[in-house]
Amino acid sequence: MTKTVRLTMAQAVTRFLSRQMTEIDGRRVPIFGGVWAIFGHGNVAGVGEALYPVRDELPTFRAHNEQAMAHAAIAYAKANFRRRFMAATSSIGPGALNMVTAAALAHVNRLPVLFLPGDVFANRLPDPVLQQAEDFSDGTASVNDCFRAVSRYFDRITRPEQIIPALNRAMQVLTDPAECGPVTLSLCQDVQAEAYDYPESLFAERVWMPRRVRPDRNELAAAVAALKGAKRPLVIAGGGVLYSQASGELAKLVQGAGIPVCETQGGKSSLPDDHPLNMAAVGVTGTSAANRLAEEADVVLAVGTRLQDFTTGSWALFKNAGRTIIGLNTQGFDAGKHWALPLVADAAEGLVELSAALKGWKAPPVWTDNALKGKTEWQAAAAKVTASTNAAYPSDAQVIGAVQRAMGSGVTLLHAAGGLPGELHKLWQAGAPGSYHAEYGFSTMGYEIAGGLGVKMAKPGEEVVVMVGDGSYLMLNSEIATSVMLGLKLTIVLLDNRGYGCINRLQMATGGANFNNLLKDSRHEVMPDVDFAAHAASLGATAEKVASIAELETALGRAKANSKTTVLVIDTDPLVSTEAGGHWWDVAVPEVSARREVNAARKKYEEAVGSRQG
Numbered sequence: 019m020t021k022t023v024r025l026t027m028a029q030a031v032t033r034f035l036s037r038q039m040t041e042i043d044g045r046r047v048p049i050f051g052g053v054w055a056i057f058g059h060g061n062v063a064g065v066g067e068a069l070y071p072v073r074d075e076l077p078t079f080r081a082h083n084e085q086a087m088a089h090a091a092i093a094y095a096k097a098n099f100r101r102r103f104m105a106a107t108s109s110i111g112p113g114a115l116n117m118v119t120a121a122a123l124a125h126v127n128r129l130p131v132l133f134l135p136g137d138v139f140a141n142r143l144p145d146p147v148l149q150q151a152e153d154f155s156d157g158t159a160s161v162n163d164c165f166r167a168v169s170r171y172f173d174r175i176t177r178p179e180q181i182i183p184a185l186n187r188a189m190q191v192l193t194d195p196a197e198c199g200p201v202t203l204s205l206c207q208d209v210q211a212e213a214y215d216y217p218e219s220l221f222a223e224r225v226w227m228p229r230r231v232r233p234d235r236n237e238l239a240a241a242v243a244a245l246k247g248a249k250r251p252l253v254i255a256g257g258g259v260l261y262s263q264a265s266g267e268l269a270k271l272v273q274g275a276g277i278p279v280c281e282t283q284g285g286k287s288s289l290p291d292d293h294p295l296n297m298a299a300v301g302v303t304g305t306s307a308a309n310r311l312a313e314e315a316d317v318v319l320a321v322g323t324r325l326q327d328f329t330t331g332s333w334a335l336f337k338n339a340g341r342t343i344i345g346l347n348t349q350g351f352d353a354g355k356h357w358a359l360p361l362v363a364d365a366a367e368g369l370v371e372l373s374a375a376l377k378g379w380k381a382p383p384v385w386t387d388n389a390l391k392g393k394t395e396w397q398a399a400a401a402k403v404t405a406s407t408n409a410a411y412p413s414d415a416q417v418i419g420a421v422q423r424a425m426g427s428g429v430t431l432l433h434a435a436g437g438l439p440g441e442l443h444k445l446w447q448a449g450a451p452g453s454y455h456a457e458y459g460f461s462t463m464g465y466e467i468a469g470g471l472g473v474k475m476a477k478p479g480e481e482v483v484v485m486v487g488d489g490s491y492l493m494l495n496s497e498i499a500t501s502v503m504l505g506l507k508l509t510i511v512l513l514d515n516r517g518y519g520c521i522n523r524l525q526m527a528t529g530g531a532n533f534n535n536l537l538k539d540s541r542h543e544v545m546p547d548v549d550f551a552a553h554a555a556s557l558g559a560t561a562e563k564v565a566s567i568a569e570l571e572t573a574l575g576r577a578k579a580n581s582k583t584t585v586l587v588i589d590t591d592p593l594v595s596t597e598a599g600g601h602w603w604d605v606a607v608p609e610v611s612a613r614r615e616v617n618a619a620r621k622k623y624e625e626a627v628g629s630r631q632g
């Protein structure tokens with residue numbers, strides 16, 4: 019007879035999670051780094067009670083905002099190259115829905131996270147309960163159905179035994195490199211507390227290792243033939259290179275064949291910035307070195323990238339009409355995008371096999387030499403815009419220069435939204451793989467500080483530097499208090515340009531009036547003058563406002579020595595961004611307008627759209 023143990027459904031969930039393991043560098047570790055939780059009705063009595071007895075193996079962390087705690091969980095998974103992850107549990111209703119944006123963030127970025135929102139009563143007897151939305155025509159609907167669109171696997175648990183296959187499926191999705199993304203197990207409040215005789219085997223320790231799929235023979239042959247015929251080959255390194263921890267294999271391939279590499283936001287730090295073949299950022303926020311090559315390339319080996327519009331310049335970047343794209347990706351959906359030759363495989367495995375098949379083959383030296391020259395030119399341009407200044411309102415680029423000089427390339431740098439992503443993609447000189455942490459798949463304002471917390475949990479021994487605009491900071495800053503409470507130090511550099519600088523610039527570029535972006539252009543009775551340093555200090559951080567780039571560099575030295583989360587605030591210029599490098603981006607301009615500026619912008623827009631290649 020099967021041995022069973024009588025547990026509530028919630029107790030079964032937490033016991034199961036605490037027994038799932040992985041091996042990293044030969045060491046067995048829990049695959050779940052912990053559970054983020056904000057309790058309320060819908061999870062405190064069930065999941066909350068069940069988390070307590072396993073709190074040593076599966077620690078519970080309390081946050082201030084459900085979206086933010088999910089950001090931290092997701093950043094933790096990214097910083098662990100998806101090898102370890104976390105769960106996030108909430109009450110029903112608003113607590114649950116606060117996590118939906120984060121679920122979408124994880125979905126877009128293909129990052130594993132387990133959501134355990136509370137749900138309404140499966141037995142429906144006390145309906146409508148507090149925080150329950152009533153659907154007039156569908157008795158099975160609850161607000162948690164919102165998670166369906168942004169989960170790779172969604173299940174609503176309405177009977178305690180349903181959790182047995184659901185937990186198995188959840189683990190499959192969380193650990194599958196191709197399917198990887200958010201999993202939502204929506205846990206009905208009454209069912210969390212219901213007991214069932216679970217088989218003891220459910221709670222046996224299991225070890226999950228990443229699946230490394232090797233290429234199909236025919237796809238490999240086609241990719242090798244395309245590369246061997248290339249005169250102007252180029253590699254685009256995406257986030258998949260990092261998730262596969264394939265930097266060594268990438269370096270070997272490109273060094274052997276003399277192929278230049280450029281990096282997406284997600285793939286930046288695949289090679290260190292100072293690797294001679296690393297042309298750095300590609301696309302809308304790219305360097306002149308990378309984009310020039312992308313325009314001319316005849317064979318583009320796209321490794322582990324979703325080829326989103328910022329990478330492809332809305333598909334206007336590749337100008338060589340006869341070009342071939344090879345899509346090396348674990349996910350067939352990505353591998354075959356835009357008629358690419360698909361090469362479905364783990365990045366490291368695929369690169370190893372390509373290296374072996376290309377042994378002895380080299381790209382024409384004139385192409386490689388041209389690339390190296392382009393990089394030198396770009397570095398000179400970048401040095402100019404990041405140099406120190408005495409200006410009262412420095413540019414984002416000048417602040418980036420100061421952070422780089424003070425902190426070096428040995429830190430993990432994190433950002434997500436505003437003008438910073440574009441500037442950092444171009445200008446930050448990344449070090450080790452994973453040291454550049456961009457959330458630019460969903461570019462969620464408010465990811466930054468909570469995300470930094472998740473990175474620090476994954477890499478407690480490393481210096482984590484968060485760069486954030488005033489807009490993102492005001493949207494979601496509450497986890498500063500959590501970072502102080504948990505003793506997880508962050509260095510936060512806050513660039514205050516008094517509004518949504520990058521959207522204001524986009525508005526101007528599309529012919530719009532300066533309207534509703536910078537605070538001064540927004541309807542107001544009193545012009546806001548937020549004291550960010552006082553605000554951060556009130557949350558427990560060490561905080562100061564600096565008056566210049568030189569002061570920022572000195573203050574960063576102090577921040578480095580400080581053991582507590584430090585927030586440094588600097589006023590910046592909202593109007594400037596780095597003009598060097600970059601590429602057109604498709605943002606639709608109105609076809610008719612009473613504004614002359616819009617009509618002019620529309621004319622330019624139509625010309626740009628007309629020059630786009632398939």
Ligand SMILES: Cc1ncc(C[n+]2csc(CCOP(=O)(O)OP(=O)(O)O)c2C)c(N)n1
Pocket residue numbers: 435436437438460461462463464486487488489490491515517518519520521
């Ligand atoms: C949650 C969310 N809302 C809106 C946007 C659109 N958006 C992108 S950047 C931005 C302004 C960001 O302001 P700030 O953080 O001050 O950076 P700045 O643009 O000034 O550099 C907005 C509104 C977004 N990315 N995320």
Ligand SMILES: [Mg+2]
Pocket residue numbers: 436487488489513514515516517518519
């Ligand atoms: Mg701003």
